[in-house]
Amino acid sequence: xxxxxxxxxxxxxxxxxxxxxxxxxxxxxxxxxxxxxxxxxxxxxxxxxxxxxxxxxxxxxxxxxxxxxxxxxxxxxxxxxxxxxxxxxxxxxxxxxxxxxxxxxxxxxxxxxxxxxxxxxxxxxxxxxxxxxxxxxxxxxxxxxxxxxxxxxxxxxxxxxxxxxxxxxxxxxxxxxxxxxxxxxxxxxxxx
Ligand code: AMP
Numbered sequence: 001x002x003x004x005x006x007x008x009x010x011x012x013x014x015x016x017x018x019x020x021x022x023x024x025x026x027x028x029x030x031x032x033x034x035x036x037x038x039x040x041x042x043x044x045x046x047x048x049x050x051x052x053x054x055x056x057x058x059x060x061x062x063x064x065x066x067x068x069x070x071x072x073x074x075x076x077x078x079x080x081x082x083x084x085x086x087x088x089x090x091x092x093x094x095x096x097x098x099x100x101x102x103x104x105x106x107x108x109x110x111x112x113x114x115x116x117x118x119x120x121x122x123x124x125x126x127x128x129x130x131x132x133x134x135x136x137x138x139x140x141x142x143x144x145x146x147x148x149x150x151x152x153x154x155x156x157x158x159x160x161x162x163x164x165x166x167x168x169x170x171x172x173x174x175x176x177x178x179x180x181x182x183x184x185x186x187x188x189x190x191x192x
Contacts, residue, residue, distance in 0.1 A: 001026055001080040001191070002105060004087070006162050007113035008154040009147065010120040010127070011176045012183060016113070017084040019184050026080040029071050031064050031088075036139075038067075056141055056149030058088060058157060065095045072099060080108075088158045093165070109191055110165040113176030113183065121147055 001024050005013040017028040035053060038046030045067070049059045068086055071077065087093040100106055121144055128142040141150060165171040172190045176183055 001082075001109075002100070002107050003080070003191070004083045004107060004110040004165075005113065006110065006158075006165075007115060007176055008117060008120060008158070009150045010124045011113040011115045012180065013084045013113060015180060016183060016187055017082045020082050020187070023188070024080065024082075026082060027076050028082045028084055029068065029077070029086065030084040031059075031067060031086040032084075034067050034071065035059060035064075054140055054146070056146040056153065058153050061089055061091045061095070064088070065092060068092075068096070069099055072103070087161055088154075090160055090164055093161050107170060109172060110162075110170045111187060111190060112162045112171060112173045114173050115176040117151060119177065120151065 003020070005017055007013050014028075014030060014032075017030065020026075021028050035046070035049050039050045039053065040046070045063055049063060052059050064086060068083075072081060083096075087096050124142050124147050125144065128138045131138050131142075141147070162171055162173075174183060174186045174190060178186065
Protein backbone atom coordinates (compact mmCIF):
# COMPACT_ATOMS: atom_id res chain seq x y z
CA UNK A 1 0.00 0.00 0.00
CA UNK A 2 1.44 3.34 -1.07
CA UNK A 3 -0.65 6.18 0.19
CA UNK A 4 -0.51 9.96 0.41
CA UNK A 5 -2.42 11.84 3.09
CA UNK A 6 -3.15 15.44 2.16
CA UNK A 7 -4.72 18.23 4.15
CA UNK A 8 -3.74 21.41 5.98
CA UNK A 9 -1.77 21.39 9.23
CA UNK A 10 -4.03 20.17 12.01
CA UNK A 11 -6.27 18.16 9.67
CA UNK A 12 -5.39 14.90 11.44
CA UNK A 13 -2.95 13.41 8.95
CA UNK A 14 -0.48 12.34 11.63
CA UNK A 15 -3.16 10.76 13.82
CA UNK A 16 -4.64 8.78 10.95
CA UNK A 17 -1.24 7.81 9.57
CA UNK A 18 -0.25 6.33 12.95
CA UNK A 19 -3.38 4.17 12.88
CA UNK A 20 -2.67 3.00 9.33
CA UNK A 21 0.85 1.99 10.36
CA UNK A 22 -0.65 -0.56 12.76
CA UNK A 23 -3.28 -1.69 10.27
CA UNK A 24 -1.03 -2.19 7.24
CA UNK A 25 2.38 -2.72 8.84
CA UNK A 26 3.98 -0.06 6.68
CA UNK A 27 5.90 3.03 7.85
CA UNK A 28 4.58 6.55 8.21
CA UNK A 29 6.92 8.88 6.34
CA UNK A 30 6.41 12.32 7.84
CA UNK A 31 8.74 14.93 6.38
CA UNK A 32 7.89 17.15 9.36
CA UNK A 33 9.08 14.44 11.81
CA UNK A 34 12.20 13.80 9.75
CA UNK A 35 13.02 17.50 9.60
CA UNK A 36 12.43 17.92 13.35
CA UNK A 37 14.80 14.99 13.96
CA UNK A 38 17.39 16.64 11.69
CA UNK A 39 17.02 19.92 13.60
CA UNK A 40 17.38 18.12 16.95
CA UNK A 41 20.46 16.28 15.71
CA UNK A 42 21.98 19.49 14.33
CA UNK A 43 22.68 17.98 10.89
CA UNK A 44 23.42 20.30 7.93
CA UNK A 45 19.83 19.76 6.70
CA UNK A 46 18.51 20.56 10.17
CA UNK A 47 20.59 23.71 10.38
CA UNK A 48 19.21 24.90 7.05
CA UNK A 49 15.61 24.00 7.89
CA UNK A 50 15.32 25.28 11.45
CA UNK A 51 14.57 28.97 10.89
CA UNK A 52 12.10 28.26 8.09
CA UNK A 53 10.23 25.70 10.21
CA UNK A 54 10.15 27.99 13.24
CA UNK A 55 8.57 30.72 11.12
CA UNK A 56 5.95 28.40 9.60
CA UNK A 57 7.29 28.55 6.04
CA UNK A 58 8.12 25.68 3.71
CA UNK A 59 11.56 24.11 3.58
CA UNK A 60 13.02 24.03 0.06
CA UNK A 61 11.77 21.41 -2.39
CA UNK A 62 15.35 20.28 -2.94
CA UNK A 63 15.84 19.38 0.72
CA UNK A 64 12.56 17.53 1.27
CA UNK A 65 12.73 15.72 -2.06
CA UNK A 66 16.22 14.50 -1.11
CA UNK A 67 14.98 13.33 2.29
CA UNK A 68 12.07 11.40 0.80
CA UNK A 69 14.14 9.87 -2.00
CA UNK A 70 16.51 8.46 0.65
CA UNK A 71 13.71 7.35 2.94
CA UNK A 72 11.65 5.43 0.39
CA UNK A 73 14.79 3.51 -0.54
CA UNK A 74 15.04 2.07 2.99
CA UNK A 75 14.13 -1.63 3.25
CA UNK A 76 11.11 -1.03 5.52
CA UNK A 77 9.48 1.09 2.80
CA UNK A 78 9.74 -1.61 0.14
CA UNK A 79 6.25 -2.96 0.82
CA UNK A 80 4.66 0.44 1.05
CA UNK A 81 4.40 3.65 3.03
CA UNK A 82 2.12 6.41 4.15
CA UNK A 83 3.30 9.86 3.14
CA UNK A 84 2.30 12.45 5.72
CA UNK A 85 3.17 16.07 4.94
CA UNK A 86 4.67 15.29 1.53
CA UNK A 87 4.18 16.34 -1.25
CA UNK A 88 3.49 19.93 -0.22
CA UNK A 89 4.11 21.56 -3.61
CA UNK A 90 3.44 20.52 -7.19
CA UNK A 91 7.22 20.32 -7.74
CA UNK A 92 7.39 17.75 -4.93
CA UNK A 93 4.50 15.80 -6.45
CA UNK A 94 6.23 15.74 -9.83
CA UNK A 95 9.50 14.60 -8.19
CA UNK A 96 7.60 11.85 -6.37
CA UNK A 97 6.10 10.65 -9.65
CA UNK A 98 9.61 10.32 -11.05
CA UNK A 99 10.88 8.47 -7.95
CA UNK A 100 8.01 6.00 -8.08
CA UNK A 101 8.37 5.48 -11.82
CA UNK A 102 12.10 4.80 -11.42
CA UNK A 103 11.30 2.18 -8.81
CA UNK A 104 8.55 0.64 -10.95
CA UNK A 105 5.86 1.22 -8.32
CA UNK A 106 2.72 3.34 -8.15
CA UNK A 107 0.41 4.98 -5.64
CA UNK A 108 -2.62 3.06 -4.40
CA UNK A 109 -4.44 6.11 -3.10
CA UNK A 110 -4.26 9.82 -2.42
CA UNK A 111 -6.60 10.92 0.34
CA UNK A 112 -7.40 14.51 1.23
CA UNK A 113 -8.68 15.15 4.75
CA UNK A 114 -10.91 18.13 4.11
CA UNK A 115 -11.46 20.42 7.08
CA UNK A 116 -12.99 23.75 8.04
CA UNK A 117 -9.93 25.97 8.32
CA UNK A 118 -11.65 28.32 10.78
CA UNK A 119 -11.67 25.43 13.32
CA UNK A 120 -8.02 24.55 12.92
CA UNK A 121 -6.46 27.08 15.29
CA UNK A 122 -8.57 25.65 18.13
CA UNK A 123 -7.50 22.15 17.17
CA UNK A 124 -3.84 22.99 17.08
CA UNK A 125 -4.05 24.77 20.44
CA UNK A 126 -5.70 21.66 21.90
CA UNK A 127 -2.88 19.53 20.46
CA UNK A 128 -0.31 21.77 22.15
CA UNK A 129 -2.20 21.66 25.50
CA UNK A 130 -2.53 17.86 25.33
CA UNK A 131 1.16 17.42 24.55
CA UNK A 132 2.07 19.68 27.45
CA UNK A 133 -0.27 17.83 29.86
CA UNK A 134 1.24 14.50 28.79
CA UNK A 135 4.73 15.82 29.51
CA UNK A 136 5.61 15.72 25.80
CA UNK A 137 7.48 18.49 24.05
CA UNK A 138 5.24 21.14 22.51
CA UNK A 139 6.02 21.94 18.90
CA UNK A 140 7.39 25.43 18.53
CA UNK A 141 5.23 26.00 15.45
CA UNK A 142 2.01 25.06 17.30
CA UNK A 143 1.60 28.71 18.20
CA UNK A 144 -1.36 30.80 16.90
CA UNK A 145 0.79 33.30 14.97
CA UNK A 146 3.10 30.71 13.41
CA UNK A 147 0.09 28.53 12.68
CA UNK A 148 -1.40 31.35 10.59
CA UNK A 149 1.76 31.39 8.48
CA UNK A 150 1.62 27.59 8.10
CA UNK A 151 -1.97 27.83 6.91
CA UNK A 152 -1.03 30.59 4.45
CA UNK A 153 1.77 28.38 3.10
CA UNK A 154 -0.74 25.56 2.70
CA UNK A 155 -3.23 27.74 0.83
CA UNK A 156 -0.56 29.27 -1.39
CA UNK A 157 1.57 26.21 -2.24
CA UNK A 158 -0.10 22.99 -1.10
CA UNK A 159 -3.80 23.43 -1.86
CA UNK A 160 -2.96 22.85 -5.56
CA UNK A 161 -1.54 19.39 -4.87
CA UNK A 162 -4.93 17.70 -4.35
CA UNK A 163 -6.24 18.91 -7.76
CA UNK A 164 -2.99 17.59 -9.31
CA UNK A 165 -4.05 14.08 -8.26
CA UNK A 166 -7.77 14.69 -8.81
CA UNK A 167 -7.08 15.40 -12.49
CA UNK A 168 -5.67 11.89 -12.76
CA UNK A 169 -8.65 10.40 -10.97
CA UNK A 170 -6.53 9.37 -7.99
CA UNK A 171 -8.01 11.60 -5.28
CA UNK A 172 -10.42 10.56 -2.53
CA UNK A 173 -11.79 13.30 -0.28
CA UNK A 174 -12.76 12.47 3.31
CA UNK A 175 -14.50 14.79 5.76
CA UNK A 176 -11.79 15.43 8.35
CA UNK A 177 -14.18 17.24 10.69
CA UNK A 178 -15.79 13.95 11.76
CA UNK A 179 -14.78 12.33 15.05
CA UNK A 180 -11.35 10.68 14.76
CA UNK A 181 -12.75 7.12 14.69
CA UNK A 182 -15.19 8.04 11.92
CA UNK A 183 -12.35 9.44 9.83
CA UNK A 184 -10.45 6.16 10.39
CA UNK A 185 -13.53 4.18 9.31
CA UNK A 186 -13.96 6.33 6.20
CA UNK A 187 -10.29 5.81 5.36
CA UNK A 188 -10.59 2.04 5.77
CA UNK A 189 -13.57 2.08 3.42
CA UNK A 190 -11.76 4.22 0.86
CA UNK A 191 -8.69 1.98 0.92
CA UNK A 192 -10.81 -1.14 0.60
P1 AMP B 1 4.47 19.12 9.67
O1 AMP B 1 4.92 18.30 10.83
O2 AMP B 1 4.08 18.28 8.49
O3 AMP B 1 3.41 20.12 10.04
O4 AMP B 1 5.73 19.96 9.17
C1 AMP B 1 6.36 20.91 10.02
C2 AMP B 1 7.18 21.88 9.19
O5 AMP B 1 8.20 21.18 8.48
C3 AMP B 1 6.41 22.63 8.10
O6 AMP B 1 5.75 23.78 8.59
C4 AMP B 1 7.53 22.97 7.13
O7 AMP B 1 8.31 24.05 7.60
C5 AMP B 1 8.38 21.73 7.18
N1 AMP B 1 7.96 20.71 6.19
C6 AMP B 1 7.45 19.48 6.45
N2 AMP B 1 7.19 18.81 5.33
C7 AMP B 1 7.52 19.65 4.32
C8 AMP B 1 7.47 19.55 2.89
N3 AMP B 1 6.99 18.44 2.28
N4 AMP B 1 7.89 20.63 2.17
C9 AMP B 1 8.37 21.74 2.75
N5 AMP B 1 8.43 21.91 4.08
C10 AMP B 1 8.02 20.86 4.87
